[in-house]
Each structure stands twice: as structure tokens, then as C-alpha cells.
Amino acid sequence: MAAEKGSNKRIILKDYVTGYPREGDMVLISSDIELKVPPGSAAVLVKILYLSCDPYMRGRMSKPVVKSYIGPFTPGYVITGYGVGRVVDSGHPNFKAGDLVWGITGWEEYSLIEAPDSLIKIKYTDVPLSYYTGILGMPGLTAYVGFHEISSPKKGETVFVSAASGAVGQLVGQFAKLMGCYVVGSAGSQEKVDLLKKKFGFDDAFSYKEEPDLNAALKRCFPDGIDIYFDNVGGPMLDAVLLNMQNHGRIAVCGMISQYNLTEKDGIHNLFCLITKRIRMQGFLEPDHKHLYPQFLDLIIQYLKEGKLVYVEDIAEGIENAASALIGLFSGRNVGKQVVLVARE
Structure with missing residues (x-):
């Protein structure tokens, strides 16, 4: 009998x-696609419900110049990214x-995943499934x-926090507030600034597009300096932040979206501040920390149930x-985490 x-x-x-x-x-x-996995295969066929739009995907669209932590897409083939779906058929135990x-x-719409060991079963279904592209997934x-x-x-x-209304930034700000920190975010519009202050509870926020002098804007918001900078944008913002860091401050380098589409990258001129202020600046990748996912998931679910976190998609x-x-x-057209609804349950 032929497969459907x-x-x-x-x-x-x-x-x-x-x-x-x-x-x-x-x-x-x-x-056309056969809605069964090939006989004898350990693959999994998934009906896609949601797809995640993430800044890192831009790097995968370019011909590689230097080796990265993840390979480029292949022209002529389907692109890949984080998704949420329901298993239609499985040859995997x-x-x-x-x-x-x-x-x-x-x-x-349907994805045959030949190496499904990286798939994670969804444990909690009393939250929107789209959250697994964001707050309960890789960005979270x-x-x-x-x-x-x-x-x-x-x-x-x-x-x-820069790009503070995005998928990652909105959570960093809320984590910081839960710890009792003073938190300021930057974003690209007044609508997003209002969101940061009124929805996410940031103490202050500004639109970088309306600030002709980023150094002055940061001095206004942080007269005594910045202890922690969560960097999502790089470029001129990072340069201005370096001038405003406190001694022994920390910079977590998550992304540099301001640079992804430039053929000539912006130079950083204030790196000497790393020495004079004894700043620790560290890049990191989420895949290196997958072992923390179970404890992270349980914590975030508890926060959501208690109303301590909100999330905008x-x-x-x-x-x-x-x-x-x-x-x-x-x-910056999106407001909050950008998700694509592919199919409703």
C-alpha cells in the first residue's frame, strides 16, 4: 500500500x-512529500506549527569567509532554523x-529530520506552543x-541591555529586575521604549535612533557607570558603552546585529577601557549550555505561573x-519575538 x-x-x-x-x-x-518515514529509517517526520526568526540566521545566508560555530545554508536547498511541531511518523524509539x-x-510545512536526537520533547503544554521558539527555547x-x-x-x-525589546533582551531586563538591579534598555522606536518601561518594568529606556550622542545618552542614564552590559548589537553602541563601564564591569556579548549586513564592519575605538577599567568581556553560545535547559525550563515555567515574567511575540x-x-x-520591524505561525493545531 502506497504511503499517503x-x-x-x-x-x-x-x-x-x-x-x-x-x-x-x-x-x-x-x-509532494510522503507522510511516512522511509522503511528502516530512524528519522522523524514533523508537521511544523511554528518557525522562529532569529538574527543568527543572517550569517548562514552568506558565503563563509571564516569558520563559524554553525555552517552556512546551501543555495538551492531549504533553509533551517528553530521550529515547533508535532510528530506525524517516527522510526526513532x-x-x-x-x-x-x-x-x-x-x-x-513538513520536515523529515534524519538525526532527531537534537529534538526536545515538549514537557509543558499549558503555555502557548510558540513560546518554545522564544522564552522556553533557544532565546530564553x-x-x-x-x-x-x-x-x-x-x-x-x-x-x-541593547536591542532590549527583542526575543532575548526583554528577558534579560526582567531577569535583572528580579535580582534587584537597576535596568536600562535601548531600542529602535518610541513604541518599543514604551514597551520596555510599561510592560517589562525597565527603570528607563531610550531610542538609539533619537540619540545623536550615544555616549551622552548613557551618561544621562548611568551617571555612576554601568556594571553589566548585555550586548546584542555591537558597533557604535558597544563603543559608547566601553566609555561608561564601571571598574570591574562585565560585558556579555550575545550578538552584533548592527554588523551582520555590513560589508565593511564598524571599528571599535575604545577597547583600551578593557584594560583601564579591568572589564571582563566574554562572548558565549547557547549550545554550550544545553545541560542547563531542564533547570532553566522548570524555573521559567514557575515564573510564568507566578506572573513574574511577561513575553511579547x-x-x-x-x-x-x-x-x-x-x-x-x-x-527592527518586529515588536517582540518574531514567530511564524505555519499551521494551527
């Missing part, structure tokens, strides 16, 4: 990208049809590790709008 077939819409990278990506750099195609999972999937663990493990925070310290509907949603990250 379904239609599968997929997002393909047309070619390597230089500069700012455009929707046309990705192509939506449709093909750890998964069965009906299981809800999250992890790296194809950007497509990134925020948790970057703040609690890398930044070594103490109660009463001053904390600055920007949901684009339909895989047809996935490319546009991803591109929007690089102009």
Missing part, C-alpha cells in the same frame, strides 16, 4: 547574500506520532545563560510570509 502523500511548501535560499537580505533571496516552492517537539527543523536559555552565568550579577548593580501568519518576517528583523 501531502503537499509541502518550503523556503529555499536562492543564492548567497551580500549586504542586506531581501525577500527575493528566498523562494517559496511546493512539492524516543519519539512517537503525536509527540510535540522543538529544535532545528526545515523551514517547511540564551538570556538566562548570558545574564546569570556570564554576567555574574549582584543585587543593586546597574544593567544596560510578533506573529506572522503563514509560511508564505516567513521570508518577509525574517527580513524584518534586520530593520
Whole structure:
């Protein structure tokens, strides 16, 4: 008996990208897919419910110049990223049809995952499943590790977060407030500034686009200096922060979205401050800390139940709008965590 077939819409990278990506750099195609895993295979077939748009994906769209922690996409093939879905069929002993999972999937309606050991079964289903692309997934663990493990925070310290209304930044600010820190965030619009102060409880916030002098803006917000900087943007903001760090301050380098689309990167001129102020500046990657996920998950679920954390998502509907949603990250079009709703349960 022939296996049932379904239609599968997929997002393909047309070619390597230089500069700012455009929707046309990705192509939506449709093909048939068998809704069963191949006989004897240990693969898992997943029906995708949500896809996650994340800044790191931009680097995977370019021809590699230096070796990175994750390989580039292959032109002509489906792009991949974090997704949430339900198992349709499984040849793997750890998964069965009906299981809800999250992890790296194809950007497509149905994804055949041949090495499913990296998939994580969804434990808590009394929260929105989309949260596993954000607060309960990679961005959430990134925020948790970057703040609690890398930044070594103490109660009463001053904390600055750039790209503070994004998937990671909104959580870092709330973690810092829960620790009793003074928290300021920067974002790209007045709407996002209001969100930081009124929704996420930041003590202050500013739009970097409305500040002709970032150094002056930081001095206004932190007259006594910054203890912890959670860096999501790099570039001129990092340069200005270095001038305003406290002695023995810590900088957790999570991302540098201001630089991803530039062919000539911005130079950093104030690195001497690392010496004079004895600053510790450390980059980190979420995959190195996966062992912390179970304790992180239980903590965040408890925080959500107690109303101690809130999370804002920007949901684009339909895989047809996935490319546009991803591109929007690089102009700050999204408000909150950018998610693509592929299919409703």
C-alpha cells in the first residue's frame, strides 16, 4: 500500500547574500512529500506549527569567509532554523506520532529530520506552543545563560541591555529586575521604549535612533557607570558603552546585529577601557549550555505561573510570509519575538 502523500511548501535560499537580505533571496516552492518515514529509517517526520526568526540566521545566508560555530545554508536547498511541531511518523524509539517537539527543523510545512536526537520533547503544554521558539527555547536559555552565568550579577548593580525589546533582551531586563538591579534598555522606536518601561518594568529606556550622542545618552542614564552590559548589537553602541563601564564591569556579548549586513564592519575605538577599567568581556553560545535547559525550563515555567515574567511575540501568519518576517528583523520591524505561525493545531 502506497504511503499517503501531502503537499509541502518550503523556503529555499536562492543564492548567497551580500549586504542586506531581501525577500527575493528566498523562494517559496511546493512539492509532494510522503507522510511516512522511509522503511528502516530512524528519522522523524514533523508537521511544523511554528518557525522562529532569529538574527543568527543572517550569517548562514552568506558565503563563509571564516569558520563559524554553525555552517552556512546551501543555495538551492531549504533553509533551517528553530521550529515547533508535532510528530506525524517516527522510526526513532524516543519519539512517537503525536509527540510535540522543538529544535532545528526545515523551514517547511513538513520536515523529515534524519538525526532527531537534537529534538526536545515538549514537557509543558499549558503555555502557548510558540513560546518554545522564544522564552522556553533557544532565546530564553540564551538570556538566562548570558545574564546569570556570564554576567555574574549582584543585587543593586546597574544593567544596560541593547536591542532590549527583542526575543532575548526583554528577558534579560526582567531577569535583572528580579535580582534587584537597576535596568536600562535601548531600542529602535518610541513604541518599543514604551514597551520596555510599561510592560517589562525597565527603570528607563531610550531610542538609539533619537540619540545623536550615544555616549551622552548613557551618561544621562548611568551617571555612576554601568556594571553589566548585555550586548546584542555591537558597533557604535558597544563603543559608547566601553566609555561608561564601571571598574570591574562585565560585558556579555550575545550578538552584533548592527554588523551582520555590513560589508565593511564598524571599528571599535575604545577597547583600551578593557584594560583601564579591568572589564571582563566574554562572548558565549547557547549550545554550550544545553545541560542547563531542564533547570532553566522548570524555573521559567514557575515564573510564568507566578506572573513574574511577561513575553511579547510578533506573529506572522503563514509560511508564505516567513521570508518577509525574517527580513524584518534586520530593520527592527518586529515588536517582540518574531514567530511564524505555519499551521494551527
